[in-house]
Amino acid sequence: MAIAKAERLMNLALCLLGTRRPLSKRELRESIEAYLEAGSDDSFNRMFERDKDDLRELGLVIETVENLDGETGYLARRDSNRLPPITLDAEEAAALGLAAKVWQQARLAGAASGALQKLRAAGLPEDVDPYGAHGALEPRIPVHEAAFEPLMLACRDRRPVVFDYRKANAAQPGQRNVEPWALECWRGHWYLAGWDRDRGAERVFRLSRITGKVRSRSGRFTVPVPDVVTVRETVASWAGETADRSARIRLRSDAGYPLRAKATTVRELGDGWDELEIPYGHGLDAWLVEFGPDVVVLEPAELRADVVDRLRAVAKG
Numbered sequence: 001m002a003i004a005k006a007e008r009l010m011n012l013a014l015c016l017l018g019t020r021r022p023l024s025k026r027e028l029r030e031s032i033e034a035y036l037e038a039g040s041d042d043s044f045n046r047m048f049e050r051d052k053d054d055l056r057e058l059g060l061v062i063e064t065v066e067n068l069d070g071e072t073g074y075l076a077r078r079d080s081n082r083l084p085p086i087t088l089d090a091e092e093a094a095a096l097g098l099a100a101k102v103w104q105q106a107r108l109a110g111a112a113s114g115a116l117q118k119l120r121a122a123g124l125p126e127d128v129d130p131y132g133a134h135g136a137l138e139p140r141i142p143v144h145e146a147a148f149e150p151l152m153l154a155c156r157d158r159r160p161v162v163f164d165y166r167k168a169n170a171a172q173p174g175q176r177n178v179e180p181w182a183l184e185c186w187r188g189h190w191y192l193a194g195w196d197r198d199r200g201a202e203r204v205f206r207l208s209r210i211t212g213k214v215r216s217r218s219g220r221f222t223v224p225v226p227d228v229v230t231v232r233e234t235v236a237s238w239a240g241e242t243a244d245r246s247a248r249i250r251l252r253s254d255a256g257y258p259l260r261a262k263a264t265t266v267r268e269l270g271d272g273w274d275e276l277e278i279p280y281g282h283g284l285d286a287w288l289v290e291f292g293p294d295v296v297v298l299e300p301a302e303l304r305a306d307v308v309d310r311l312r313a314v315a316k317g
Contacts, residue, residue: 005051008034012051013060017081022065022073064157066219145207148183150214151192155180158225160197160217166209167286171314173211178203179221184231193231195223204234247280248298255294285310 011032015023029035029044038044052074056062061080065073147163154161161180166173179195189206196203251259253272260266263276275298278284285306288295297304 004034008032008047009051009054012048013055013076016055016060016062016074016076017078019075022063022067022075024071024073028074064159064218072218145190145210147192147207147210147214148190150216151180151207152183154214154216155182155192158221160219160221161214162217163214164211165205166211171316173209176203176205177217178205179223179225181225182229182231183207184229186232186235191231191235193229193234195221197222204231245280245300246277247284247300247303249276249278249288250274250296250298251276251291252294256291259288259291259295289314 015028015031025048035044035048038047052062060076062074062076067073151161162175162177164173165176177197179197180192181194183190183192189208192205192207194203250273253274259276259278262278265277267275269275280303285303288297288307289310297307
């Protein structure tokens with residue numbers, strides 16, 4: 001069985017690398033004997049999707065292209081699957097080792113370990129320990145959201161996606177049609193930047209607010225992907241990191257530690273409450289709502305009104 005699968009993967013890779021135009025599933029099935037022997041269309045589709053994912057896991061860059069008739073085709077361009085000789089010095093190897101170590105607690109642990117093995121085969125010196133020089137460092141990037149893996153693959157393959165998203169001030173999620181650009185971790189949370197087709201604008205989504213499954217859609221992107229996607233800067237501005245004003249709030253003494261970390265002044269009020277002065281920028285009202293009854297906005301009046309409106313919307317369900 002292992003030999004048969006290896007032969008099937010090799011044949012599929014040769015077909016995708018040898019074609020000058022995208023090949024449809026039907027054409028690939030007619031070209032590869034193992035696919036012709038599949039008992040049904042469902043069996044073939046499952047086999048093909050597994051094989052395609054396996055080849056991508058091995059490093060083959062497979063493009064998905066939709067022709068004028070709306071039929072999806074596949075190819076692997078030779079210029080996209082050719083790498084120059086890899087030479088790494090000790091510091092570069094250590095940096096790659098640390099990067100792989102970061103992902104050991106995330107969904108990419110297997111991919112990170114496999115990448116190091118491929119670099120060893122491509123010329124990474126055997127006597128260089130990527131972890132040894134930095135053994136005291138224990139970097140970690142937590143990934144708990146189920147949406148991370150499908151969105152990561154969608155960003156890589158440039159595939160549009162659909163998912164249900166719950167805004168901070170909404171009781172029920174709404175559907176979003178997005179062209180995903182990049183994922184970034186900021187202050188312990190993962191965010192997706194992309195083009196929101198329904199709103200016709202760039203948007204940033206917090207992965208923990210995505211509900212249900214992320215579903216892929218056929219077709220190509222309708223807008224070009226920016227050379228630089230500023231996820232962190234966008235989220236920071238929403239959270240008031242770039243604010244030029246201040247807000248005054250009351251906060252329970254044993255709550256709201258992220259707010260305390262941002263505070264410019266903290267004053268004990270007694271009876272289990274403190275008074276904080278924090279930077280005030282776009283999106284601060286949505287962030288304060290997340291702390292529920294532990295936060296009371298004192299000023300400015302417009303921020304207090306925005307927070308109250310959001311809380312009322314949530315209470316109405």
